[in-house]
Every structure is written in C-alpha cells, then in structure tokens.
Amino acid sequence: MAGMELLSDEGFRIDGRRPNELRRIQCRMGVFAQADGSAYIEHGNTKVLAAVYGPHDIQGSKGRAAVHDIAFINCQYSMATFSTGERKQRPRGDRKSQEMTHHLKQTFDGAILTHLYPHSQIDIYVEVLQSDGGNYCASVNAATLALIDAGIPMKDYVCACSASFIDETPLMDINYTEESSATPQLIVSILPKSEHLVFVEMNSRLHEDQLSRVLDIAVKGCSDIYHILDRAVKEHLMEASIPLSSDT
Amino acid sequence: MEIETDVVSNSSGSARLRLANTDILVGIKAELGEPLCDRPNEGRLEFFVDCSANATPKFEGRGGEELASEISTFLTRAYAHPHCLDLKLLCVIPRQQSWVLYIDVLLLECGGNLHDAVSIAVKAALFNTRLPNLTVTMGEKGEAELELSDDPFDCRRLDVTNVPCVVTLNKIGHYHVVDATMQEEACTLGRILMGVTEKGTISAMKKDGCGSLHPDSIYDMMQSGKKVGETLNRHLMEQLREEEKMGRKKPQMGFLR
Numbered sequence: 001m002a003g004m005e006l007l008s009d010e011g012f013r014i015d016g017r018r019p020n021e022l023r024r025i026q027c028r029m030g031v032f033a034q035a036d037g038s039a040y041i042e043h044g045n046t047k048v049l050a051a052v053y054g055p056h057d058i059q060g061s062k063g064r065a066a067v068h069d070i071a072f073i074n075c076q077y078s079m080a081t082f083s084t085g086e087r088k089q090r091p092r093g094d095r096k097s098q099e100m101t102h103h104l105k106q107t108f109d110g111a112i113l114t115h116l117y118p119h120s121q122i123d124i125y126v127e128v129l130q131s132d133g134g135n136y137c138a139s140v141n142a143a144t145l146a147l148i149d150a151g152i153p154m155k156d157y158v159c160a161c162s163a164s165f166i167d168e169t170p171l172m173d174i175n176y177t178e179e180s181s182a183t184p185q186l187i188v189s190i191l192p193k194s195e196h197l198v199f200v201e202m203n204s205r206l207h208e209d210q211l212s213r214v215l216d217i218a219v220k221g222c223s224d225i226y227h228i229l230d231r232a233v234k235e236h237l238m239e240a241s242i243p244l245s246s247d248t
Numbered sequence: 249m250e251i252e253t254d255v256v257s258n259s260s261g262s263a264r265l266r267l268a269n270t271d272i273l274v275g276i277k278a279e280l281g282e283p284l285c286d287r288p289n290e291g292r293l294e295f296f297v298d299c300s301a302n303a304t305p306k307f308e309g310r311g312g313e314e315l316a317s318e319i320s321t322f323l324t325r326a327y328a329h330p331h332c333l334d335l336k337l338l339c340v341i342p343r344q345q346s347w348v349l350y351i352d353v354l355l356l357e358c359g360g361n362l363h364d365a366v367s368i369a370v371k372a373a374l375f376n377t378r379l380p381n382l383t384v385t386m387g388e389k390g391e392a393e394l395e396l397s398d399d400p401f402d403c404r405r406l407d408v409t410n411v412p413c414v415v416t417l418n419k420i421g422h423y424h425v426v427d428a429t430m431q432e433e434a435c436t437l438g439r440i441l442m443g444v445t446e447k448g449t450i451s452a453m454k455k456d457g458c459g460s461l462h463p464d465s466i467y468d469m470m471q472s473g474k475k476v477g478e479t480l481n482r483h484l485m486e487q488l489r490e491e492e493k494m495g496r497k498k499p500q501m502g503f504l505r
Contacts, residue, residue, distance in 0.1 A: 026504055028503060028504050031503055032271070032357050033269060034303065034357055035302065040503040040504070042502075042504075047256075047502070047503075049302060049356065049503065050302075051301070051302035053305050059305070074308075076301050076309070078298075078300060078301065080256075080273070080298070080352065080354050081275070081277075081296060081350070081352040082256055082259045082262070082275025082276070082277055082350075082352045083256075083258075083275075084258070085258055087277045087279065087350055087352075091298050092309075093309070093310075123305050123308070125300070125301040125302050125305075125308070127300050127301075127302050127354070129273065129354075130256055130257065130258065
C-alpha cells in the first residue's frame, strides 16, 4: 500500500470512485420482528444494523437524567468484535463507543419530536457488523430508517455524510483508508429539506478558505443519501401495503 | 433454518443463522499468539459471546453478560475434547507461536433455542474458516521468522466433521421437546443441553433449569438427543458442502433479503 496514492492523477480514488461519488448504499427496513423498528444499511463495506424500541416507560436509572416534559432518547453504539481489521476486545463501553453514543443522542434529540411523548423513553441501538470508515454516518442513516420503521415522528429524515480534502480536491464519503491517513475529515448530518445542520465534526487541520467547499460537498452527499433513503422507505411501504390492497 | 457463510469480509470465517425468530452472527478471527504452557504443541480456541441490545433492551450495557458467559462456557466445554477439533494442526512453532481462533458470536435476536442455534452457526463458521499458509524460516540469529502467504487462495481449511452441535431438550409435562420456542421454554421444568457429534458421541452435558428430573427421563432425553444430534450434524454438513459448491454463483444476501 506504500506506493498507493489516495487520489490518482486521473482523478480516481483507491476504490475507483470519483471524488464526488458516494459508495454503494443498500438498505432494508424491518429486519427484525421483535424490535419496534429496525433497519440495515450498507455503505460500501461498512455494514450497520439499527433497532429502535419505544416509546415506553422510562427504565431504571435513566429517570434521574430525564427531563419530564419530553421523551428521553437512549442510544447505544456497539461494534462487533470482528467488525474491524484488528479484533476489538470490548464491543462497547470504551471511550470511543461512549463518544459515539453521545453524538448519536445529540443528533436525534434534535430531530425526533420529543415533546409528543413526555415521561417516556425511546431506545436506539446501533450495531456495527463491519467497519470500513463512515461508522457515524452509516449509524445515523440506519437509525433514521429504523425510527421511520417504528413510526416515531421526526422533523425530517436525518442524513449524514463525511468529506475530506486531498490534493486540492474535496472528496465525498471517505472510507477507512482515507480516514486513517493524515487528511482533514468533516462529518456532517443534516435535515435534508431545510438543509439545517444537526451535527458537525471536523478532525485534523483544514484552511478556512477550503471549509465552504468541503462543507458543500458533504451537504450534497447528505442530500444524495436522502434520496436513496426516501426511495427505500417508499419501496418498503409499497411492499407492506400490497397485501392490504388485495383485500376486497 | 437458514444458514449463510462468508457474510463478514474481514474475518477468517463467518456464518449467519436464522432459526425462526433467532438470529445469530458468528465471526472467526485467526491470530498468531503464544500457546498455553500446558499445551505447547496446540493452538487454541477462544469463545466470546455478545448479546446485542438489538435483541431486547434488557441486553443494554452489561445486561446480557450472564447469558453470554453461560453460552460461551458451555461451548468451551463442548469443544474441550481433543477429538472435536485437531488443535495440533493449529500449531506453528512449538512452544512459541500458534494460531488462536477467536470465535465471536453476536446474538442479534433471541427467539428461543439459543444454545443450539449458536453451536450450529459456530460449526458453519469453522467450516468456512480459511487460515493462510505460513512458511517458517530460520533467521540469522537462530530465531524463527514467519511469512504469511499473500495469495488469498493459498489457505488451509479446518476439518469440522467431529465438531459437536448442541442439542437442547426441554421437559414439558411428561414429554420432552427439541428446538423450543420462547413460549415453550417458559413452561419447561428443566432442560438438558448436550453436545453431540456426527458419530453420536456426547462431548458435554448439562442440566439447566430449576425443576428436578428423574434419571429415567434423563436417559430417554439423552437417547433422543443423540438421534437428533446425529441427524442435525449430517444435514448441516450436507448443506454447507452444497453451499460451498455453488461457489461464485451463490447469491450474497446477508441481511438484505
């Protein structure tokens, strides 16, 4: 891998994509029957499962942290031990997972209409089965689909995408190899219709003149993902309504 | 019962099993490590079970640890017999390096009969495991150097013909049932878990549950368990071999179906 550049002279990335191309996204809703809502999404080689339970009564110690006129969003981010290249010792509970959990909670607190369910709790559980970069983005997209599957009202879809800046070119949707090199990364999640940013995180150094270009490509990535998710939701609803429409 | 192998790409072997409402994903990672002091010429297996919160909110945080350790301890005991899996083949340099297979089980949905489903998925994943071939060369100072083959097709498979599958027999009233659903498990007085190989040998046995069982009923349950175990192993191996023959033509479904 030593001689491989992240962006070739012809403008191709390591996996053969153009700088403004997303990875192949495939998704499915209603994967599990036991959860109130569930979804599975693949962003290239990153595979994430999300399950939603709720709204139900606040359980256990969460009662003390909850504000009682809105629903309490409880998230858990967990990675399978075989998901990364090097085996991960603990699936959850370490610093990184807790940070991700906190970010997911922050994201969905801003998107779910929590004032409709006071004194209750909505659980969002995310399980990463295979990790190849863009874990946060795939988790947010999977959780959005799972929340829609559970029928929990939200202001809008929440779509997330990452971006980077290499060789004077902004790149959309970075994978693990691009993430682990010393390039700036910008992770953004938006509410697509209003293009309001719900979550922004940037790592490494990026010149402020370039920030708007990178932000634009990330937001474009999010809108593209929104169209893919919307189409998936509509297909799922069509399949679910076929048995209903055939009844006379 | 639906089983699919090679679901997770960055592991040495993987399998996914769907048995009614029970969903299990197993990933096996092979790493080089030091062998145990009392078994210097053998590799080893390390089982780790993770109960995902996707299955039920009770498994959030450390909620599923008790169930997880119960399943992994029984699996370790069932595989402890030297005839199950030839661990000597996993040795690389005696007393210094051997293959350690980390068998990680992820419970995605719990719909009853967990022990059996987990053991079937583990057997399928072991069948799917490919270990890269190693060449051992002696370095300049007399220390051994290992070279892993770069060719993805230059690999070794494991012989899983003697690997046991766990069969759970639940006693309900005067009868015993195999492959119980969650509702059936809720009414059992007691259950017997057995690790049975294709030849019918029992590699481990455990009685679970708070009811007491008469020795005659235990004997009857053991006999049924042996028969069920032999059939289960045989059909599983046929299915796995058939899936392997399909090779590239196999549709990669994963969770998308």
